[in-house]
Amino acid sequence: MSLIALDKLVAGYGGAPILNGVDIAIEASDIGVIVGPNGAGKSTTLKAIFGLLTVTGGSVTFAGQDITNFEADRLVPLGLSFVPQEHNVFTSMTVHENFEMGAFIRRDDLSDSLDMVYEMFPDLKAKRRQPAGELSGGQRQMVAMGRALMSRPKLLMLDEPSAGLSPRYMMEIFEQVVKINAAGVGILMVEQNARQALAFATKGFVLANGQNRFTGTGQELLDDPEVARSFLGG
């Protein structure tokens, strides 16, 4: 039984469906990476899982439980966590408060998690009292990631976490992702820095026009010339 499984998912924003029949399955031990052209439906997929738009067909199951069309705030307690691609920080709240919000469902002591996050992004230590809206693009990205980690998820969903990060931080983040996964947290991420990401992905999915194009291990996709040419920029 896989940690999360999308079965023939059909979803959209009210108009014509954007996703028509997407299949994705991830184990707790997996790092799943979704790649594809702009507008393929990658973010839509994640949003659909997280109840930010209505699923009109197919189903989403998490650890055996059917969570299709659950409201987002019901998913977090189940152990899902999500970093959206855009608008992914509370701009008017300080960095610290952003993290607290990430841990909203937790009532226990947060200090260890906070230490963990600040250690992961030392730059943010100095800015903990600064409104996230005043951060640089990359710093926002770090805050967003940190927020998601605060809830101690079972499944972590990241939409282009490396966008806007310096190469150094991109690596940093990818290493962290691997670490977190090693700690038993399933990862499902969308990436445009596909080569680097697929390098450590255990599962890779290529989406185009709201449908699965290729599926396999990261390595398989990297080696597939077709994929490389039309999705990974040769």
Place this chain on the structure above:
Amino acid sequence: MNDFIFFFNQAIIGGVVLGSVYALGAVGVTLIFGILRFAHFAHGDMMTMGAFIAFVLAGAVAAMGIAFPLPTGFIVVPFAMVIAAVFALGIDKGFYAPLRAHGAKPVTLLIASIGVTMMIQGLIRLIFGVGTYSFFETQPKKLIRIDLPFEGVTRPISFSEPQLLLVLSTIVAVVALHYFLTRSRLGKGMRAMADNPDLAKVSGINTRLVVRVTWVIAGALACLAGTMLALDVSLKPDLAFNIVLPIFAAAILGGLGHAYGAIAGGFVLGFAETLAVFNWAVVLRPFRDALPEWIEIPNTLSLVQSEYKLTVAFVILVVVLLVRPTGIFKGAST
């Protein structure tokens, strides 16, 4: 000396009381704006409604023949607040929730709130008619007069018990709200939702609950404000509607979404109104002898005629906004 006490009674006490009235109204406005991001025009009439609820309760209590050292209207406020909160929830469910569901713009909600305000006004007048009521028909309003122990001082410092209560409850309400919003978990959750509803959900915040809590607090605050106002002045169907503009002015002047801003804004306006029309000749009179012959203190010496009282308040409002475009405390904005 008497003249200075006169100044104190007029300018200082007057300003503080008026400021508190505005602040107490503004804190509710600022809360709704801060969380739900729209200017809730019906807040004024929710205040009036709350006052009438309290009035009915007070009547009932008085009918039972129970008397208190404090004004009965004040004693029953907590209960009135509960009822008002329920009303507020109902109003939201009936008129605002559907619009939010459609993802309506803030201005649409504002206009809807104008509709609501009209309905409340109509109902209040239908039920209570157009007359004036007072909380002090059964018990007298306590006037506090403090004589100062200097010789030659005849004029006492004077204010009324309701005014004292008004100022106190304003301070309590504002401070409490401030701590709730900035310290409590739910309070922060509310701010998070105001900032970015989707992300708030993604963080596991139950936005529906947040909205409900907001309305409960807002309704209660409105009731408190209305009742305190009615205790100080008197209870009429148009009690708060006539000061809803200054109340909004205060909220915005202070910086929308900031509890303390309400106080700041309210007091600035309150004092502006009071001092602008204060007759400074009074405080000069004591020095009449000191002054050289040719200076003749005119009978009235105020900055503007009192027709322009409100004007002064608004001039100040505009000027302050020009210097600090989002209010004294940097406020939120849609």
Place this chain on the structure above:
Amino acid sequence: MTMRYITVFAALVALIVGVAMTMGSAFTMRLLVEASAYALIAMGLNIQWGFGGLFNFGILGMLMVGGFAVTFVSYPVNHAFWQSAGPLMLGQVVLGAAIGAVLIWFAHRVQRFGVTGAARGAVIVVAWFIAYVIFRSQMDPAANYITSTSGWVGGLGLPVLLGWAFGGVLAGLIGYLVGKVSLGLRADYLAIATIGIAEILRAVIKNLEWLTRGTLTVSPISWPVPNPQFYQANGADITTSFILARGGFLAVVAVVVLIALFLIHRAYVGPWGRMMRAIRDNYIAAGSMGKDVTGRQLEIFVFGSVLMGIGGAILVSFVGIYDPSSFQPINHTFIIWVMLIVGGAGNNFGALFGGLFIYMVWMLSEPLAQSLFTTLSGWSASQGWGAIPDIETRAVQMRVFVMGLIVAISLRFAPRGLLPEFIKRND
């Protein structure tokens, strides 16, 4: 989409016909004239809010200014004033004001002479104060003199249509100043600033007895077309005279409205409208894309204000009396917002419809409420529970309730207005 337009306007026509049937055509004519004026005003607001996203809640001020303009231009000349020393004294006032202005002008430039920072601020404040004192020292006696000798300055005795035009111009000027001052502010802060300025205007106009007769009201204000008395003099019976006269008035207003509609719509669908929507959407990006944000917003603000001014002038000259105390935020600012939002912000036809529709409802809500509640009380009486006390007065109070209900319902079912802004799909 077009279907929607047809149904909506058909419904409106039906409503008008219905009203004419039940309440007589003379009264309906009046409704239409005033409704059209309000429609014009709503269109003005649509320019400001619908196109430009400018939160103007100071409409009342513009209407008062327009009303004053037409009063001043068209009211007969008050010779008592012109023969008195009044004009001279006013001249001195202007002089005083000029001196004050010069003072302030210099004060704002003291840094040239090395005065900076706090010192400069102080100088400026002082300058303003002195200017204020100079002005008051000239103004107050002049005002007292005029009110005591000749009552007020009176009018210019020029044609009314000129007055309407002047209403537009004056409102435009005021709009320019208001915009200059407050357009730096965003959304709600702009809203409250404009409310503030409108309240200031109101207080001033209401209290400048020497100029506006303040609360003593000015009447009669003449019409651009023959009035009922004229037709009666030519032997028409009273009802016909009303219909003819108001018909004439309505025709003039309709022409104004249609011209305005045509021009506005042209502007909106063209690149101008596109630019304005861009500024509304994201002024930072618009600026970086070469659009002069503040300049353009000022343009919009003035454009809208002009229409409001004309509308205000039309209303006043139609009613025939200028009564500053009858201008209230609720029915000269908020009601217009209701019109626009219910009609459909960003859509000129929405504004037009909203103006006509809401004004009718507003006017009809009273008889509606009355009949509703008198029947209610009659019924309760028949049930032996006794009639509602003071039923006439209380029933009237319910008009606001009815109005509110209608607003709430129509928003409930058409949150973006009955004729929403529609996205132009380019091709």
Place this chain on the structure above:
Amino acid sequence: QDATIGFLGGLTGPIESMAPGIVAGAQMAVDQVNAQGGLLDGGTLSMITADSACDATGGANAADRLINSDNVTAIVGGLCTGETVGGAQSAGIPGGVVMVSPASTAPSLTTLDDNDLVFRTTPSDAFQGTKMADLLLAKGINDVALTYVNNDYGAGFANAFVTAYEAGGGSVMANLAHEDLKADYRAELGTLASSGSMNLVVLAYASSSGQTLLRQALESGNFETYVGGDGMVGDDLFTGVDASALEGMIVTRAGAYEGQSADVFGQLAGEAGIDAGAIYAPQAYDAAFMLALAIEKNGSTDRAGLSAALREISTAPGETILPGEWEKAKELIAAGQDIDYEGAGGNMDFDEAGDIEGVIVELVIQDGAFVEIGVIE
């Protein structure tokens, strides 16, 4: 045949709390007419109310509805002068409809060019202002602090008072307008008190600013004597004020002038169960009753000729008609005899401007109620 008259007035807005009493007064007249055999051979008289929110535009619209869609024969109203003028200008005068206002007291109505269509059954403020001035001077009150509600009523009243008072040697230490309907007037009161006078004259409405002003004046304890105009008469004045503090307050108002007609009215009102003392109720009664008489006299529900008929029935010569004496009047008119109505609020002899001399009475507050002292000479 049946006849309808309209009632035009600010049922909402600043004077909304006075309106019910006034409407009741007019309604009482209508009921009497119908009770005593109706008018124009057995027709019934009915009254339609229209709200004009105490402002000119509202007045224009409401009057227009009454005249053009309800086709009333004549109108009682408006109450605020603004609404009367507005209604007359845009509908009444062009429509040739007689309007009799029971409460518009501003001088500006006198000068209105109305080709004899606009009347009022209450004396102009100019008149009351003078009387009040005389009264105060007679009482030896030689300095006052004056505040008036900033509308045509207040302004007109205040001007008249100040002129007369200063002419009579009194000094107005402070004279300032205040906006209606505000919750707080402490600032204004401050200015007034600071003028040094301990005598406060308030020309405003009991239901709104007047009451608030008075209460806050009492709380401030800066004044000794309180004086008010007709607008201050009304029990609203006592809500939330301990009446004992108001003891001895001086009020003037258009009189239910003494003489039997007033007593008769009081008695009738008592029977009808309405408050005869309600401000402007007698004047409203007179307006409605006289319009009924005029219609009867005119012999039809036409508007034409009504104003002439109105003058006929209200002025000498002729047999005196007192309030309630509808049947008698009806017979006399039928018999072609001349009648002269003596009203509850005066003898109702209109001058050419359509105003009445009327009388101003002095009232004082004694243990929580207005007590009438008598007509001011």
Place this chain on the structure above:
Amino acid sequence: MASDTVIEVRNVSKRFGGLTAVSNCSLEVARGSITGLIGPNGAGKSTLFNMVAGNFPPTSGAIIFDGEDITGLKPHELFRLGMLRTFQIAHEFSQMTALENLMMVPGDQPGENLAALWFQPGKVAAREAEVRRKALDVIDFLKLGHVRNELAGNLSGGQKKLLELGRTMMVDAKVVLLDEVAAGVNKTLLNDLAANIERMNSELGYTFFVIEHDMDLIARLCDPVIVMAQGEVIAKGTMEQLRANPMIVEAYFGGPVEVAR
């Protein structure tokens, strides 16, 4: 004076309250070059851009554009002088269609003037047609043809970034400032974009000033490359030179970009 530096930044600093985002930083961009600007997150790159593009004034220092001092000028004035910029966080006009987003850009549209719009419909229409044609070309090139009538607010993250870039292609500007256009754009498409940027540079003589974290792109396009850190310029040179500089590698690249499991 036609010197061959278009943009010169002279000891510019920017302070936000306590924090100094850019401190006393000077650099030059040569006419006709594609100059890269790299540096760790929070180095002050975007802040510098915002000052150059007039979005906010520097706390101190001067900015020279084409030989004239433009410090404190408004963005729209700079646009007229021929400077265009994109935003790191997409600033689309969300309530307008993708096509309109592009069509609003050209500055010399007679239809933006009411008088012309009302009284010279012919002239307006002609220009409008031109603008539309141009916009359609750009939108197809960006592979956004199928969403050209979609509200820009409804586009995907990457599509918005593409729109940002598209705007700069609507007019012939002297200088284009690109703030991380590549972030979130699919690599395959990015190759075409890079090619196009090179074309605009070589054929149309555009000068590009590019902030990027995508080293391959920088390496492909930019010469020279300027490195910022803590608000200061710490180095300038070709990509090879910089890669050879251990300090920069340490501060910025942080070893080979490969993560092994």
